[in-house]
Amino acid sequence: MVNSVGHADWAHDLAKGLLQTTLPRRWAHTQGVAERAASLAPILGGETDTLIAAALLHDIGYAPDLVDTGMHQLDGARYLRDVVGADDRLCRLVAYHSCADNEARQRDLLDVLTAEFRHEQPNLAQALTYCDMTTDPDGRHLDVEDRLAEIHSRYGRDHLVSQSITASTPCILAAVKSINTALEHSRARNA
Template structure:
């Protein structure tokens, strides 16, 4: 848990004071990631670290493009010297390519950060999309509805989430199925 501890400290430094609700969400996402250890084995620490870091791009200190996955990944790469896998996971978390396209940043995102292998990307999407803004566990449909309600139907985030919904649902279904096969359906 060495990488996860470093990530927790960095995320807390960037989010806790300026964005306490975002920090609550982040801690909840990381707690969900810890629950995936039985199916991730040696990669559990990397996923937990990515869960802590996935939303650091919202930090007022880091905002550059206004697209938090790209801003966070750039900070991790250029300032924090983070592992490439963490940068890729943050850059592409929760089907971020859809929002990147809405913002005209898809080519930039893909040029700077390749996608991580699907199993880890799906695991991070699962953790993010089953955790509400206050850090509580939510069903994925509740989480998607919460995002739409928060932003309104015409906002680019809502349009992006609508486009990403099949990707998000597939990721959550895949992880849920793997958990059920390995440790039982109560996960």
């Protein structure tokens, strides 16, 4: 069984093996999300390694060999749980990243998601949402509003993913605001 503590290197190798060749742009995004996660150490302390591992693993459900339901959050979390034996916290973070319950609702998978995985602590879930939603597909950092616009542009407004993002926007914005506030407080304390 693999646990989340001290396993950012393990998560890096797993994600790289699943994404680098088949989905190089997704791999670039994943690396940018992990870089963003590392930058949150001042507010997460000992939880930073768990967040980095989750950031590296958050999109593995897109890997062609892992696609089952079409909901990458659920497919990735199931792979981590059922195949890899990953720590339950990592599975939960992947399952619910970036307000995934809204996409599950759109796909009629909410009952499945909630039956298989419970929510993770708000601080880590918000931090992962922050990292994902402030990193573009090429791994560059950007404002959340630009990231939301990029997703809508890439998928088109009528696509299920765009509809899910629209439903998730209040949750996403609240997560980004919460993390930005925590970072501001941390900087003020250390100034």
